Amino acid sequence: MITCKSCGKENQDHYKFCLGCGGKLEAASAPAAATPGATATGPSAMEIARTVLPPAPVATAAGELQAEANRLAPKPKGGIPWGDSPKMPPVMSPFQLPPNPLATGNRGPRVPTSPTGTPALEAVLAPSAPAAGPPMTTCPTCGKPVQVGFAFCGSCGTRIGKAPSGAAAALGVQKTMYGSGAAPTPSPAVAAPRGRLVLIRPDGTEGGTHPLHDGETLIGRGQGALFEADAYLSPRHAEFTATAGGLTVRDLRSLNGVFLKITGDEALESGDIFRLGQELLRFEVISPPQPLEDGTEIMGTPNPGFWGRLSVIVGRDVDGSAFPLFGDAIVLGRERGDILFPEDGYVSGTHARISLLEGQVILSDLGSSNGTFLRLRHERTIPNGSFILMGQQLFRVEFR
Amino acid sequence: MPGRPCPHCGTEVPADNRFCGSCGGKLEPAAAGPLAAKTMFFGANQVPGRAKLTVIKGEGTDGVTYQLNGTDHVAGRTEGAILFPDDPLLSPRHANFTYKNAKLHVIDEGSVNGVFMRIKTPMLLSSGALFLIGEQLLEIEPSPPDLGPQPDAEGTFFYASPKRPSKMKLIQRLRGGEIGMIYRSRAETISIGREGNDVNFLDDPFISGRHAQITMNADGQVTLTDLGSKNGTFVRITDEAPLNHGDYVFLGQQLLRVEIT
Numbered sequence: 001m002i003t004c005k006s007c008g009k010e011n012q013d014h015y016k017f018c019l020g021c022g023g024k025l026e027a028a029s030a031p032a033a034a035t036p037g038a039t040a041t042g043p044s045a046m047e048i049a050r051t052v053l054p055p056a057p058v059a060t061a062a063g064e065l066q067a068e069a070n071r072l073a074p075k076p077k078g079g080i081p082w083g084d085s086p087k088m089p090p091v092m093s094p095f096q097l098p099p100n101p102l103a104t105g106n107r108g109p110r111v112p113t114s115p116t117g118t119p120a121l122e123a124v125l126a127p128s129a130p131a132a133g134p135p136m137t138t139c140p141t142c143g144k145p146v147q148v149g150f151a152f153c154g155s156c157g158t159r160i161g162k163a164p165s166g167a168a169a170a171l172g173v174q175k176t177m178y179g180s181g182a183a184p185t186p187s188p189a190v191a192a193p194r195g196r197l198v199l200i201r202p203d204g205t206e207g208g209t210h211p212l213h214d215g216e217t218l219i220g221r222g223q224g225a226l227f228e229a230d231a232y233l234s235p236r237h238a239e240f241t242a243t244a245g246g247l248t249v250r251d252l253r254s255l256n257g258v259f260l261k262i263t264g265d266e267a268l269e270s271g272d273i274f275r276l277g278q279e280l281l282r283f284e285v286i287s288p289p290q291p292l293e294d295g296t297e298i299m300g301t302p303n304p305g306f307w308g309r310l311s312v313i314v315g316r317d318v319d320g321s322a323f324p325l326f327g328d329a330i331v332l333g334r335e336r337g338d339i340l341f342p343e344d345g346y347v348s349g350t351h352a353r354i355s356l357l358e359g360q361v362i363l364s365d366l367g368s369s370n371g372t373f374l375r376l377r378h379e380r381t382i383p384n385g386s387f388i389l390m391g392q393q394l395f396r397v398e399f400r
Numbered sequence: 401m402p403g404r405p406c407p408h409c410g411t412e413v414p415a416d417n418r419f420c421g422s423c424g425g426k427l428e429p430a431a432a433g434p435l436a437a438k439t440m441f442f443g444a445n446q447v448p449g450r451a452k453l454t455v456i457k458g459e460g461t462d463g464v465t466y467q468l469n470g471t472d473h474v475a476g477r478t479e480g481a482i483l484f485p486d487d488p489l490l491s492p493r494h495a496n497f498t499y500k501n502a503k504l505h506v507i508d509e510g511s512v513n514g515v516f517m518r519i520k521t522p523m524l525l526s527s528g529a530l531f532l533i534g535e536q537l538l539e540i541e542p543s544p545p546d547l548g549p550q551p552d553a554e555g556t557f558f559y560a561s562p563k564r565p566s567k568m569k570l571i572q573r574l575r576g577g578e579i580g581m582i583y584r585s586r587a588e589t590i591s592i593g594r595e596g597n598d599v600n601f602l603d604d605p606f607i608s609g610r611h612a613q614i615t616m617n618a619d620g621q622v623t624l625t626d627l628g629s630k631n632g633t634f635v636r637i638t639d640e641a642p643l644n645h646g647d648y649v650f651l652g653q654q655l656l657r658v659e660i661t
Binding site for chain 2: 221231232233234235254255256278279280281286287288289290291292294295296297298299300301302303304306309311312313314315316318319320321322323324343344391392
C-alpha cells in the first residue's frame, strides 16, 4: 500500500495517482513498489506481504525457524498476527468460521465435546491442543485430521492407505504430534499446512478443503479430490506459493484462468478479463486513430469520446455484445446502470463500476452480492481470506 | 503485336518502334502505360455515354463537376484527375471511373476505405460487407453455428458467458479501425435509426428516425433495406460496380452524384 501524502488514502502499490485526491503518488518504500508488469519474486513478494501483515516473521532461514517456533507455541487467539489486519473482514478470520459440515465426522473425540464445532484449521494448526482418544493422522490431500486406521479421509474422500511412502513418513511425524498429548517440542520437520483452500459451494456452505503447504502447491484437475470433477480446470492450473511472508498465486497459463475477488479499486490494463455474475467480460482500450504509412486514415464512425470497450466473451475467441465506455464512469448491473445484464441472476442490481481517473481505468465493485472477480495476469500476493475462482469453483484462501 | 498510338498523329504503330512510321515523329520508349491512357482521350468524343460527377456539399448545394469524357478517370488524394488532396480518408489512388462496353463503371483501385454506393433497392449483403448510415460505418456478421462445448487438447472446457443464441451481430467501426459497439441480435431483423429502433444513434444528425433495416432469411442471407431515409444507405462495393444516372457514390468524405446524359 502507498499512503497518499496529500489526503492519507491508501492506494495499491502500482498506482501512480491517488484514488482519493488524484495527487501523484510516490513509490512505496523501495521493495514494496511492485509494478503491475513485474513478476513478484520471492523476496519482494515477502516484502509486500510484510507491509500488509504488520508483525511479519523474519525472512531468513533462521528467522523462519524462529517463526515456526513462535507459531507452534501456545498463544491466545487474539494474538495471531494474521487475524489483526485491518483490511480483513471479520468473517474471514478462520477462528470465526462456521463448523465445516464435512469435517465433523472424523475429528475424533473433540467433536462431541465441542458443540460449536471447532474449526478444522485450528485443529490442524494448533497441535499443542490436548488430544485424547484415538491417534490421528492428517489427510495428505486436504490436511484434515483422520483417525489412524481409517482407509479414507472423511473430509475429502482421499484413500489414506494409498499414500506414497514419502507422505507416509510425514504422516508419522504428524501422528506423533497429535498423539503425544503433551506440548510438543517445536521442530522444523513438522509440516502442518500453512494454509488451505476452502471450497465454497454455490449455496454458500463449505465443501471441503485442500492444504497449502510451505512452498509451492500445484492446483489442477487431478491434483486433489476437490478438483477431480471440474472440467473447467486445466490439469496444471495454478500454483500457490506459501512462505512465512505470505501467499502468492500464479496462473499456469490455464485455459480459464485464476480470478481474484476484488476488495478495492483495481487498475485495469487493456485486455484484462473479469467475471460479473456469470458474465465473462474483457476490457480493452480504444486507441486514437493513427494514419497509415501512405497518410490514409481508416474510415469509420467519428469517435464520440469512447475510451474503452467492454466485450462479452461467449466462446473461445468469440465475442458477443460489446459496449463502448465513455465519460467518467460506467456502471454495470442487472437493473440499474449504463450496461445491463438483465438475464443474469448472479449480477446485482448495481454491481460494479469502471471509471477513468487521471488516465487510469479503475474497476470497483459496488457492494455486489457475489462480487467482481479479476483474472490475474501476473503472480500476485493475496491476503488471507481472499476469494479465488478457479474453473467452476470458488475457494476461500486461509493461511497464517 | 500490340501497338500503341503515335502521340503526334494518332496512328497505331508497333510498340517497340522508336519513330512513327506515318508522320516520323519521335516516340517515347515503350512501357509508357500512362501515355497510352492519355492518348485514348482522342476518342473521347466518340464515347456514347458521356457522364459527369458532381461533388455534393452540405445542405444539398452542389460543388465542382467533373466531366468524364475520357475512358479512365482516376480519383484519389494525390493521383489522377479527380483530386481531393485534403481528404485523409482517400488513398493516394482511390478509384477509377471508366467506361466498359459504353457503360460507366466505378472500380475500387485497392483503396483502404473503399467505394460506397447508395442503395436504391433492398441489397443482399455479402459477409463482412461494410455499409454507411449517417456517420455510422457498420458491418453485419452472421453468428457462427453453436458447436456446443468443445474441450481443448487437455480435456478442459472453456468457460464463457451463458449461451444466448443470436442470429447476427451488428458491428460499429470507429475511425481508425477500432470496434466501438457490437449489438447482438436474437431476432432475424435489426432496425436502425435515431430513435425507436432496435439500434439507435441518438447523436448522429445524419440518420433519419427510422433509417434502415437488416433482415436475415432462413438461409442466413442478409438483406439491407433503406426505409426512405433522407441521406440514404450506402454499401461498400466489391471491386467494381456499374453506375447509372442519379447514383450516389462515397469516396472517403466525398459524396459524388453521377449524371449521365
